[in-house]
Amino acid sequence: MSSTNQNAVATDDRMENSGAFRRFLDTVERLGNLLPHPITLFALFCLAIIVISGIAGYFDLAVVDPRPEGARGRADDGMIAVFSLLSADGLRMMVSNMVTNFTGFAPLGTVLVALLGVGIAERAGLISAALRGLVMGSSPRLVTFIVVFAGIISNTASELGYVVLIPLAAVTFHSLGRHPLAGLAAAFAGVSGGYSANLLLGTVDPLLSGITESAAHIIDPGYTVGPEANWFFMIVSTFVVASLAMFVTERIVEPRLGKYDVSEASEDVEHDEMEGLTAAEKRGLKSAGLTLLALSAILALTVVPEWGPLRHPDTGLVAGSPFLKGIVVFIFFFFAIPGIVFGKAVGTINNDRDVINAMSYAMSTMGMYIVLVFFAAQFVAYFSWTNLGAITAVKGAGFLQAIGLDGPLLFICFIMVCAFINLMVGSASAQWAVTAPIFVPMLMLVGYAPETIQAAYRIGDSVTNIITPMMSYFGLILAVACRYKRDLGIGTLVATMLPYSIVLFVGWTLLFVVYVFVLGLPVGPGSPTYWTPGG
Template identity: 75%
Template sequence: MHPSASQQIQQPKKTRFTRFLDTVEWLGNLLPHPITLFALFCLAILITSGIAGYFGVSVIDPRPEGAPGRAADGMIHVVSLLNAEGLQKIVAHLVTNFTGFAPLGTVLVAMLGVAIAEHSGMLSSAMRGLVMGASKRMVTLVVVFAGIVSNTASELGYVVLVPLAAMLFHSLGRHPLAGLAAAFAGVSGGYSANLLLGTVDPLLSGITQTAAQMIDPTYTVGPEANWYFMFASTFAITFMGALVTEKIVEPKLGKYSAEEASVDLGQDKLGSLTDLEKKGLKAAGFAALIVSALLALTIVPENGILRHPDTGLVAGSPFLKGIVAFIFVFFAIPGFVYGKVVGTMKNDRDVIDAMAKSMSSMGMYIVLVFFAAQFVAFFKWTNFGQVFAVGGADFLQSIGLTGPALFFAFILMCGFINLMIGSASAQWAVTAPIFVPMLMLVAMRRKPFRRPTVSVTR
């Protein structure tokens, strides 16, 4: 008697790490949609604030007397929204919470400019030109690098670069899956890292600013705040992605034979740039240089009109405050010039159609922002952000977790959350209102640890 098929096929024993990943996947699948998650968070804040307000939960405000936002009695009280006054506030500010949410307008304006560059074909052509022009020796580095910078145009890297990299590797006699993996690592792993500011930066900086203003109502965070880290991360991720691809991924795939390809992945299918596209890119590059030169005239001279009117510095200047407008211009003008040269944009109607198509794809984001804005507003009104920040800062000081170790632990925590909540805006809207004020208080305190200051009056 022959053993059954189930007996013949021996399932390999799962490693401890594989079981961990299975658990993370299971937990992630349990989570509802991010929009539903924010709606549930809002409901939880209403109920919890009612309970905490009833018992009079409060903490001592660690900020010095006279600091912006500090109450006269030096206490931070949890404010209940589960009463008549709370309901009135919610109803009166439901719309303004949404329209006044910093990431909403900034992202939409930036996307209008990127839309022109994307729908004209400029970004796709620039990416293809960058990858196809790479030498055989540098192709892995260039593919990962192109994947990282592609997030300037949102999801373009997934659509254009990932299949292009697979075809390019095949043409060089290398395994297409290695090229696909390298491109995917750049696009996904390098998301938010870039040499330029993109549409994600205004979104995240706006959430950070709203969270920081729980401690300091005058605090401002510009889209450029994280640029130095993004710039350095671009090169770090490029080299790391190329190293992993060539030393780990590609050897594990084994030797590749071109005959194994199920479809024609030949050189003629790579979509090389035409002469017209090359001409369009040159014209777009020239337009970008002109825009950059005009912009430099407003900020480089000591009396530049976009410098700070009082200090004459770039810090706090109209230039930095209006950086989103320059993102719009920097993509819109070269994008239109490219489209005009190659014929994808003949008149103003084509430009308007491109911007309209971009806005039509932002529906899910707008719905997410509506609920995220309510969550952030509720969190701020109840003073939960400040209460958690004080308690968290006390706890971190008590265990001596400060400095680089604190940031390393925070990065690990965000990385774990990212396994279950993939959306950058959703994840940061949840974590920022708690951890940004907490880290601000840790940085403000330069004195020995005090006992936790939470008090309950009932």
């Protein structure tokens, strides 16, 4: 066969494969678009729980209660029976508790308090300046790793990662003579694909832990899950995810993109320049860094010594201490105070009114989240009251035990399911609020602690963010990419990010298996790997 014919066949194969891939992406997008808004989804779920509980209650659905007597709640005869919300008692319960379901929902207060501090640092310009300084100050040899690493760290204020870092990474790569879309892809992989990894505790940690705790109460009403529950594992994950994404960028994505042709750009990008740090910003970063060190030293004095006032007052240990229970308070201060110091240095914060305005702005961005929480809180409460969650967990745990699915294979399947659901429901909190009341009790009855289950969920929830059009910032990423390649579409962007998704899924899941099952390490401070009734 001539080389011309071979090239024609290869081109036809690529077109055919591209067409099949695009049809797959179109199917995912179409299915995702069929789903209603997450808030509407939760409202519909509440109605569904009411109807299903009525039907199940009519047929007296019940299972044997595997929990210890102290955790059995309504059932005192060794059975878990469905409680119908389509009854007089059910109606009274829903009406009487609607407000307290909302105000008592664990993630609500913790997320809002943490965001107050993050909001000050963000509005002062501290987080943006720190990201720019980190990326622009890195050596050309390490720039890929630093871009991904900065993307992961930016998740403490994820909006800035999308708005600031991803365009900055494209400009950085372009200025170094590398393909700007490779820089965009690397930053996108860090910000979104490594969403749950971080060295710091951010707003996502109390959000997920609160939902996990509520789900755990279906089986163990006294169980607590702190924001620090996955901290150790996420610190390790930060470096692993950054290394994996660097490998994909330099060995797969960038070679595939080839040499950049500026004529493909939709606008003039030839003279794109990075906005460097001003002298005031450099002084501000230095002052904020020294402030952070001082705060860390003060906190260490209250925790490290045996007489530390923030250690457990009875046992003297860090486990179960006021330090861990109040970790959200420290998130607030460790962002707010350095943010104020930085703002004073650069002139973005001059008085108390500026601080108040920064916190007010942060709260103003949470309107959608608060509405979502209202309906999610009702759903979680209904699921618990009706005992549908406990019954589903018992049936599901029995099925898993019957087929012998346990250990690493169980969690690999769980991560895979979470990753697939994430293609359709891009919000981490929305997905976990729906799935946690099912999977957390089910896997607890198999013998695993909620903290371990949550860590596995965070992997699945992260790795497919970068290949689903349902992700809220996907349109923004596409718009930035089109600056450098005018005809770039959704299929091309997803195809570029797909190697990251595959490698992160395999590598991060393997890390989880080795970390938890081979090394037997805790996923966070005081976080057990296994759960036993009454333990």
